[in-house]
Amino acid sequence: MTDLLDPTGEREPGQRPRAARPASLDGLTIGLLDIAKARGDVFLDRVDEVLRERGLKVARFRKSTYTKPAPADLRGEIRTRCHAVIEALAD
Amino acid sequence: MALPDGLVCFVKADCPTCQMVQPVLRQLRAAVPFTVLTQDDLSFPAGVEPVDDTSLELSYRHQIEIVPTLMKVEGGKPVERLEGWDRGAWERLTGLNDLGDGLPGFRPGCGSRTLDPGMPETLALRYDGSQMRSRRISLGSMEDEIEATFVRGWSDGLPVVPPTPERVLRMLSGTTRDPQEVVAVVPPDLVDCTVEKVAVNAVMAGCRPEYLPVVLAAVEAACTEAFNIHGVLATTYFVGPVVIVNGPIAREIGMNSGVNALGQGNRANATIGRALQLIIRNVGGGRPGEIDRATLGNPGKYTFCFAEAEDTSPWQPLSVERGLSPGTSAVTLFAGSGVQPFFDQLARTPETLARSLASCLRVVGHPKWGLAWDALCVISPEHARVFRQGGWSKQRLHNELDAILTFDGDEMVKGADGIAEGMPESAARGKIAKFRPSGLLFVHAGGTAGLFSAIIGGWVSGPAGTEPVTREVRP
Numbered sequence: 087m088t089d090l091l092d093p094t095g096e097r098e099p100g101q102r103p104r105a106a107r108p109a110s111l112d113g114l115t116i117g118l119l120d121i122a123k124a125r126g127d128v129f130l131d132r133v134d135e136v137l138r139e140r141g142l143k144v145a146r147f148r149k150s151t152y153t154k155p156a157p158a159d160l161r162g163e164i165r166t167r168c169h170a171v172i173e174a175l176a177d
Numbered sequence: 178m179a180l181p182d183g184l185v186c187f188v189k190a191d192c193p194t195c196q197m198v199q200p201v202l203r204q205l206r207a208a209v210p211f212t213v214l215t216q217d218d219l220s221f222p223a224g225v226e227p228v229d230d231t232s233l234e235l236s237y238r239h240q241i242e243i244v245p246t247l248m249k250v251e252g253g254k255p256v257e258r259l260e261g262w263d264r265g266a267w268e269r270l271t272g273l274n275d276l277g278d279g280l281p282g283f284r285p286g287c288g289s290r291t292l293d294p295g296m297p298e299t300l301a302l303r304y305d306g307s308q309m310r311s312r313r314i315s316l317g318s319m320e321d322e323i324e325a326t327f328v329r330g331w332s333d334g335l336p337v338v339p340p341t342p343e344r345v346l347r348m349l350s351g352t353t354r355d356p357q358e359v360v361a362v363v364p365p366d367l368v369d370c371t372v373e374k375v376a377v378n379a380v381m382a383g384c385r386p387e388y389l390p391v392v393l394a395a396v397e398a399a400c401t402e403a404f405n406i407h408g409v410l411a412t413t414y415f416v417g418p419v420v421i422v423n424g425p426i427a428r429e430i431g432m433n434s435g436v437n438a439l440g441q442g443n444r445a446n447a448t449i450g451r452a453l454q455l456i457i458r459n460v461g462g463g464r465p466g467e468i469d470r471a472t473l474g475n476p477g478k479y480t481f482c483f484a485e486a487e488d489t490s491p492w493q494p495l496s497v498e499r500g501l502s503p504g505t506s507a508v509t510l511f512a513g514s515g516v517q518p519f520f521d522q523l524a525r526t527p528e529t530l531a532r533s534l535a536s537c538l539r540v541v542g543h544p545k546w547g548l549a550w551d552a553l554c555v556i557s558p559e560h561a562r563v564f565r566q567g568g569w570s571k572q573r574l575h576n577e578l579d580a581i582l583t584f585d586g587d588e589m590v591k592g593a594d595g596i597a598e599g600m601p602e603s604a605a606r607g608k609i610a611k612f613r614p615s616g617l618l619f620v621h622a623g624g625t626a627g628l629f630s631a632i633i634g635g636w637v638s639g640p641a642g643t644e645p646v647t648r649e650v651r652p
Binding site (some may be wrong): 087088089090091092093094095096097150151153154155 | 309311312313314315316317318320322325326331339340341342345363366368370373374377378381405407408411412455459460461462637640641642643
């Protein structure tokens with residue numbers, strides 16, 4: 087019988103429930119996160135318009151580069167200020 | 178278990194010299210405090226009450242290579258040792274005369290059982306194996322080892338060497354670093370990666386132990402914020418890490434910097450680059466189709482590693498240009514997107530060769546984009562000769578290329594020349610450089626025949642993407 091050593095990070099995948107969907111968007115602040123890909127702003131500008139037409143509050147955010155994960159500070163700010171977030175991946 | 182003080186002798190019955198010196202061992206036993214340790218037969222030698230070392234623990238711990246080995250032990254520690262039979266030397270060490278009357282004066286010993294084939298690994302694992310922490314996975318008796326690694330998702334698509342504890346322990350002998358030292362936090366899962374985990378993956382890649390320090394340095398470099406292996410992995414672009422090795426280690430471990438330097442056929446080149454990619458896959462969790470979203474990728478994502486031909490280069494080595502002292506072993510990581518050939522067989526002056534090279538460099542990524550990608554140029558010996566004979570330093574080449582590779586913005590913008598792709602309209606008003614000031618790297622490698630060099634295009638350059646990173650290779 088052969089023993090092998092595990093080459094992986096041996097992480098236990100955590101299971102977290104998804105955040106509950108809001109029953110209604112009334113009175114909520116929606117975050118729009120631009121990951122800094124080309125023309126992502128075009129898409130989000132239109133989403134922004136649509137949301138405001140519905141009377142919703144919108145907060146805009148932008149990563150400094152699409153090549154790196156969103157910094158913890160940015161994620162924290164979105165979490166603090168917004169009830170929901172829409173992230174745009176565009177090209 | 179400590180050695181008893183006095184004289185100690187390691188023997189095995191399966192050794193003609195040990196058999197021959199039996200009378201001497203009995204002489205010593207009668208005269209002084211003396212312990213005989215037998216490696217194979219508890220009834221051998223007769224008349225000296227041999228102590229059992231058939232487990233070979235003491236032989237292993239005291240690094241016995243030859244039997245008989247006669248040692249003087251004080252305070253549990255050997256202070257003197259002799260290998261084989263040599264009457265004069267044995268008499269000096271024991272302080273006794275007339276040892277082995279009638280025996281020849283000298284006879285070499287035999288190999289210790291600790292050196293039997295496969296035994297060093299077995300003993301190292303048995304007596305030093307507790308330093309390893311990785312989970313052990315027991316395969317079924319009918320399970321094929323190679324298939325088992327595929328089934329578990331550990332392979333890059335090619336067979337890997339099964340990472341048995343014996344092999345990993347042997348790999349760890351290639352570094353002085355503690356197996357549990359954290360080398361880097363590996364994206365995308367941001368996992369603490371120990372020296373041991375690097376060794377496990379280096380075994381799978383096919384590395385020899387002496388390559389391990391290079392792999393460790395490559396992992397350190399890849400997992401820096403500057404190199405940004407997360408982005409290099411996750412992007413839809415072609416890119417993967419290219420490892421360039423400088424300094425004495427390249428020759429010591431037999432790396433190829435000559436004929437077919439970027440190609441197949443050299444174990445160190447092939448397996449060091451592969452080990453890095455296996456670590457990203459297995460430790461970091463970065464797998465194609467998951468976090469790795471490359472549209473096409475490139476074959477260099479299996480492995481892309483080579484050494485610079487420093488001795489014959491007209492220029493200083495890449496690592497020295499990047500701040501390390503000459504003679505220091507180092508790796509430089511460049512995020513590369515595959516090899517673009519540069520062909521020029523007619524240039525005999527550096528001026529025309531530089532213009533020719535520039536025309537090919539312009540198309541890196543896209544000819545109508547500047548300041549977007551870096552490039553690594555692997556200049557072959559025959560092209561390097563043109564620059565050497567023309568007296569061009571690397572800095573001179575940089576300066577000349579920068580001048581040639583600066584374009585009017587209006588020919589670079591979207592729509593110009595009937596090509597939709599291009600830079601934003603705002604670029605039209607000024608001059609556009611193809612490369613940022615630190616965006617071109619040159620190394621010297623390749624066979625001595627062929628007026629060709631290689632251009633390896635990069636990826637999003639600078640703080641917004643990736644920077645080349647150089648790290649010293651430490652033992």
